[in-house]
Amino acid sequence: MIFRVSLSFAFLLFFTTLATAQDRQAPAGRQFAGISDENPAIAVTLNADGTITVLDKRTQQIWSQRLLSKDLVPSVELKRPLKATLRFTPANIDVSAAIELDPAAPEFTLTLSSSGPLPRSLSFPHPFTTDKGSYLIIPMNEGISYPVDDSTIRPMWLIAYGGHGICMPFFGATDGRSAYMAILETPDDALIRIERLNGLLCIAPTWESQKGQFGYTRRIRYVFFTEGGHVAIAKRYRAYAQKAGLLKTLADKRKQNPNVDLLIGAVNVWCWDRNPLPIIKDLQAAGITRILWSNRANPDQIKAMNDLPSVVSSRYDIYQDTMNPANFPNLRGTHPDWTTDAWPKDLMLNSKGDWIRGWEVTGKDGTRYPCGVLCDKQAPAYADKRIPDELKTSPYRCRFIDTTTASPWRECYSPDHPVTRSESRHYKMELLRLVCDKYNLVSGCETGHDAAVPFVHYFEGMLSLGPYRVPDSGRDMQRIWTEVPDNVAKFQLGEKYRLPLWELVYHDCVVAQWYWGDYNNKLPALWDKRDLFNALYATPPMFMFNRDLLAKNKARFVQSYNTTCPIARAAGYSEMTDHRFLTPDRSVQQTTFANGLVVTVNFGSTPYTLKAGPTLAPTSLHTAGLKDNAP
DSSP states (O other): OOEEOOOOHHHHHHHHHHHHHHHSOOSTTOOOOOEEEEOSSEEEEEOTTSOEEEEETTTTEEEEBOOSOSSEEEOSOOBTTTEEEEEETTTTEEEEEEEEEOSSSSEEEEEEEOOSBOOSOEEOSOOBOOOTTOEEEEOSTTOEEEETTOTTSOOEEEESSSSSSOSSSEEEEESSSSEEEEEESSOTTEEEEEEEETTEEEEEEEEOOBTTBOOSOEEEEEEEESSOHHHHHHHHHHHHHHHTTOOOOHHHHHHHOTTHHHHTTOEEEEEOOSOHHHHHHHHHHHTOOOEEEOSOOOHHHHHHHHHSTTEEEOOEEESSEEOOGGGGGGSSOOOTTOOGGGTTTTBOBOTTSOBOEEEEEEOTTSOEEEEEEBOTTTHHHHHHHHHHHHHTTOOOSEEEEESTTTSOOOOBOOSSSOBOHHHHHHHHHHHHHIIIIISOOEEEEESOOGGGGGGOSEEETTTSOGGGSOTTTTTOTTOOOSSOOHHIIIIITOTTTBOOHHHHHHTTTSEEEOOTTSOTTSSGGGHHHHHHHHHHHTOOOEEEEOHHHHHHHHHHHHHHHHHHHHHHHHTTTSOEEEEEEOSTTSOEEEEEETTSOEEEEEOSSSOEEOTTSOEEOTTEEEEESOOOOOO
């Protein structure tokens, strides 16, 4: 519960000790007293049951944790300064916990260390409780806020070590002004649990083993804000990311590869017609001038594309899926990017020695045949052979690497190429670094994760919240949906839930796009709304079509491009500095960028009059300071 009182630090100690004794009993026979420490901004108490209470001395607001499980409890007297020995009962091991306050800032870190086996995941610290009217702040893909009293949101677990979880390792809660956040400073074997306490959503971190062992010291940082809400949370994480070396801007990437500038403000086009040149010329004649052409082409077509103005020639590639060649006679076709030579020696093996299953394809007989997952440690060598050989004849300017950041960091138990999740992440980044730096290509990857920010220029799927895409969007990409699934309307395109957390942190570092099974024209009933989100976030659209679909809807494609791409171009190199809800129902929102651009969007059904500007009609937008600010 979040509430405001006027308490001295001494009374806080009495309050938390009393609460511990009366409401949250410590293990039988161990009635330890809580211990406390403070800095000029906050006072922190580690209670006898292992929960934490924080007093924000600037406002007298108290943040209180409640027990989520009793698996980890103090086993000996708590010690100053804020240290405890905790017994993890499922594994019968001791875990050392230590809290260290920042000398002045409203922050503290908590570390957990132990040795020996960790046979199951460990959830600690416990969740800070929430109050009605507040929101969880979750960096799921682009970002989402969950009203804590929204009964339609199910409890869930989200990994921190892959794009289909949280794409930046933090979480938090806010009432719109005051807020707390937690940064998982050791995220490679971590996840978050969204649970309910007393009917309200809350979050707790969970730590997984490193190959069955507790392994390295786990570390989490908590930060408390008196104002600023989700924007303050995102900006604190941006400062953390910069210190961690993740904040490499597009302007800096452009210095290394001038073709990066062609990406800024370019629509991502997936078209399956074999001759791209007439279609590209038709698009440019209609006014769709800046184009990322994502489908592969033959060498002569690529060279011709490169001669056209403002076109980025690209192609799909993948270094994860490897099909057993013994299955080839049973398949309808084979994928040209399967690393067949990797079977079976370079596959990832699980802890039982079995190869890990990946993408499945349906054979001639209706049987599903799974690919094996190529070990991340081995993947760069395959790319280092394939890419330079191809570039000799096919001078692509760009390459899209599928699955690398979407799939989780994995453990491999092969005796020839074993990896931990941390090593898996390292080799995934080495693969992307090879594409970006060694071959100097504009690089993209699927879904996105901030570990890859220094090595990529765009993410396909960052705008598309993974759990709320249309069913089978990864396989049935070309299907145009006339009906709108409830979850897509409510969450995927729901202005009451979505947040531009990714843009507030990395807008000037990576271009965010929709998923290739969740593009702007995927659901015509929501096309206008997708365009408005692109405009608000200053991100480019994605189109998927064949020649016939383009011919029937050319004017609508041009409209979408004109609504979004000039804004994405104008702000492409600029930090998003602010995001605001201008109405209580969140139907009118506004973003601000470092170059002075301000975008206001009315998602609602009634007009809205700006304080210093015009009246926005329903489903419309207004810009101020719009100009091409490319360096």
